[in-house]
Structures are given as structure tokens and as C-alpha cells.
Amino acid sequence: MNKSIKVAVIIPAYNEEASIASVVNAVNTVSDSNIMLTPVVVNDCSKDTTQQIIAGLNCVALNLPINLGIGGAVQTGIKYAYDNGFDFCVQIDGDGQHPPHFIPVLEKELVKNNWDVAIGSRFIAKEGFQSTILRRTGIQYFQFLLKLITGETVTDSTSGMRMMNRKTMKLLYAYYPDEYPEPEALIIYHRNGLKFGEVPVQMEERMGGQSSIQGFGAVYYMFKVTIAIIFTYLRQ
């Protein structure tokens, strides 16, 4: 193969001034003759200096005029990737949780297994940062719920590290959930007959910023995602 595969690496960023530069630079070091990675930073109307920092980096900078939340930001990146003819796009977090050297691994597995979506999972090899016990319990509950509804086992349904092909991008172009989109998106894949699977990856602890899910937010998260999963399944 002489033509390298074009991959858009979508990095949603909200107040990530502490980590965004190193994440973008790390992505840029992964490209080789087989795979061409283009970092696409979606600045979700950050209040800090994220916009100024990404303007000076070797990346595509998409600055949202209003805060849309993670789902809206990721969808912006998907629209960019689809409109600009990328073969694949992959989402990684702006806080350095997802090491970019796993991106070619996701790509290889996706192509080899003929998947539409490849999901990076922390819980297959059980290596790297494993999150807190409370969060793992929540993730296990989603695993149970998804198994019940789709019949498929997804060990890391909240993982944001996902690679998708153009077919999937086209689907998510039209609709992608705003808040906590990851578990709900799995139902969307399932309902639309997309093939997806998990790939073992290692994740790091976040370098900066704060999780969007903590305290009372965690209860809301569980509730919202449960409702979303059930209704997305019922929707035609």
C-alpha cells in the first residue's frame, strides 16, 4: 500500500490548557508512512487559554462559539472528518487519558475484523489506569444493561476512545447525543446494524482538568444514560 490511511483524531477540549499541547504533539509523533494522523481539536468554548494554545499547534482548530457539551463537540469533529474525506476518525480525550500510540492498533483491528467501530477498552487486558471502584461498578451496570438490550458484551461502554469508518461518521453526522454520548452511541450502532468490537488499550490518569462526572452528577449520569439507552432502543 503506497497511499497512507488518513485518520482524523478528534480531541474535544474544554478548559484543557494544561494538557492539550502535549496531547496534540503526542498525536503528531505517531504518524508514519502507513497512517497519517491529523489532530482535530474541538474547543468547546473554553474559558481558559485553550483557543490561543491550539492556534499555535500543528492541528486543525475548530472553535465553537457556544458550549455544546462533549457530544456536540465530538459531532463537530465527526462532521469535519466526513466533509474532508478522512478514511477514519478516532476520538481521544483532551486530558491525556488516551495514549495516541494505540490509534494504529485500533485501526488495524477495525480493518482486520471488518468492523465499523473499534472501541478501546481498559478492562480487557486490565492494564493501566483502572478507574475507581465506584466507576467500575457503574460501568459493569451499563455492561449488564447493554447485554440485556443488544445481546453484545461491551466491557468499557463509557470509553471515549473510539475509531469509526465513514459509514459510521455519516450516521453520527445526522444524530449524536449531547450529554454522556458513549453508552447511548452503542445502541445507535446496534440499531443501525453496525459491527463493533473492543480492543484492549491502556489508559492513563488525567493530566489536568476535571471529570465531568462526580458527586451528584454521577447519580444524574446513571439515570440519564439508563433512560437514554432504553429510549434510543425503542426509537425507530
Place this chain on the structure above:
Amino acid sequence: MNRIQIFAIIGSLGFLAYVMWQIKKGKLREEYAFIWILSTFVLIVLSVWRNALEILAHALGVFAPPNLLFAGALFAVLIYLLHLSLTVSKLQAQNKTLAQELALLKQKIDRNNKA
């Protein structure tokens, strides 16, 4: 006509005048104004014709007529709130699409300016 009727009629007419004033200024869309004019009209009818509520309550088998009024009003408000929630959801979706288009266009312009 007793005192409370006069107060009720004045209040309803004042409300009606305010709603119409907002429509005239172009601040309230007619489709939303419709429901406000309709409910004001109901209030005026009930203030002028006091027996209406009792007749209606009796016909529907409601024991205390004011309860019919409260239940009816509460239900109407609830329906209207649901309508507003639906409107807000629609606006939010449209807003999101606009913001995304804007970010993508800004990037395109910046890229062209640099080239």
C-alpha cells in the same frame, strides 16, 4: 354585578391589552399569543357570567365548582409547559447545528486566509 366581578373583568381586560400590546410590538409570536388570548377570554366569560362555572361543574359531576376551575387551569398550564419544553428542545438542536456550522466555516476561512 358585585365588586369582585368588576375587579376580575378589569384584571382580565388589562391582561388581554398587555398581550395584544406585545403582539403589536412584534415581541410575541401569534401562535403563542393565541393561547393567552383564549385563556383571557375564558376568564372574562367566567367573571361576567358567574353561574357558568356552577353549571359546568354540575354537568361534569364536580362537587365543588372552584375545584373544576383549579383542575382545569392546572391542566392547561401543564400542557403549555410541555409545549414549551418541546420548543426549547427543538431550539437547542437548531442552535447546536448552527454553532457547529459556524465553527467549521471559521476554520475554512482561517485556512484559506493562511494559504
